[in-house]
Amino acid sequence: MTAEAREAAAVLAARKPGFVPAIGLILGSGLGSLADQIEDSEIVPFSDLPGFPEPSVEGHAGQMVLGNLGGVPVACLQGRIHLYEGQSPVAIRTMIRTFKVAGCQSLLVTNAAGSIRPDGEPGSLMLIRDHISFQPVNPLAGPNDDDFGPRFPSMDNAYDGTLRQEMASAAKKIGVALPEGIFAGLLGPNFETPAEIRALQTLGADAVGMSVIPEVLVARHCGLKVVAISVLTNLAAGLSTTELSHEQTLQFAQIAAADLTRLIVAYLEGHG
Ligand code: HPA
Numbered sequence: 001m002t003a004e005a006r007e008a009a010a011v012l013a014a015r016k017p018g019f020v021p022a023i024g025l026i027l028g029s030g031l032g033s034l035a036d037q038i039e040d041s042e043i044v045p046f047s048d049l050p051g052f053p054e055p056s057v058e059g060h061a062g063q064m065v066l067g068n069l070g071g072v073p074v075a076c077l078q079g080r081i082h083l084y085e086g087q088s089p090v091a092i093r094t095m096i097r098t099f100k101v102a103g104c105q106s107l108l109v110t111n112a113a114g115s116i117r118p119d120g121e122p123g124s125l126m127l128i129r130d131h132i133s134f135q136p137v138n139p140l141a142g143p144n145d146d147d148f149g150p151r152f153p154s155m156d157n158a159y160d161g162t163l164r165q166e167m168a169s170a171a172k173k174i175g176v177a178l179p180e181g182i183f184a185g186l187l188g189p190n191f192e193t194p195a196e197i198r199a200l201q202t203l204g205a206d207a208v209g210m211s212v213i214p215e216v217l218v219a220r221h222c223g224l225k226v227v228a229i230s231v232l233t234n235l236a237a238g239l240s241t242t243e244l245s246h247e248q249t250l251q252f253a254q255i256a257a258a259d260l261t262r263l264i265v266a267y268l269e270g271h272g
Contacts, residue, residue, distance in 0.1 A: 025075070183212060216228065
């Protein structure tokens, strides 16, 4: 597992000699088009990377793109895997640790999520301030690898306050609304019941999805700073009469992708 992250990072280094990414990017459902903006890109399919499984969900390409975005060297996972695919969480651990070994200092995560707030417009964006995990597995469970981080990592400031400020400034600069909110992560693959959404509302969550959290846990464990944005693709179950579907997720992710791309490029340009 750890060996696989080191091997995968070595593959990346061999494919783009001298290139050291500063930021790892993870693109969520239907958001992969952002990777097309990466300049001087080198594309490495997951099949060339030890420990990286093929994603099985439509809208996820399954490749790592190395190159420059907004003047910053980035490593971009175009497509991710989800726990509901039945993949071992160890694969997620390998992917994030590959970013770390490759030289990244921070992780920028995007995902598609349902809005638990009735005013969360489909196609709008939310900056994740913190999360509540309802996922039954944890990629950090099992023997701890002390080379990467401590047995009991803190999740205080998991979504880095300084990076959130930088992201908020970028949003303001380009005129895109970016409210902060709490993300609740469930296993999936089913959408939630209306009763579950009412329960999540009571618990203080603003958006709900099936990804992000495992990646953030592994990133924080190994000292990568995290900033994360949810694309609100729908009102969560029970909040609208539209039937939930993956097609709707992809459709609104595509609508939001233009704003998200501008936002991420503005963030990277200001990141320094
Ligand atoms: N629930 C969970 N995950 C999601 C949703 C949702 O409503 N929309 C997009 N991903």
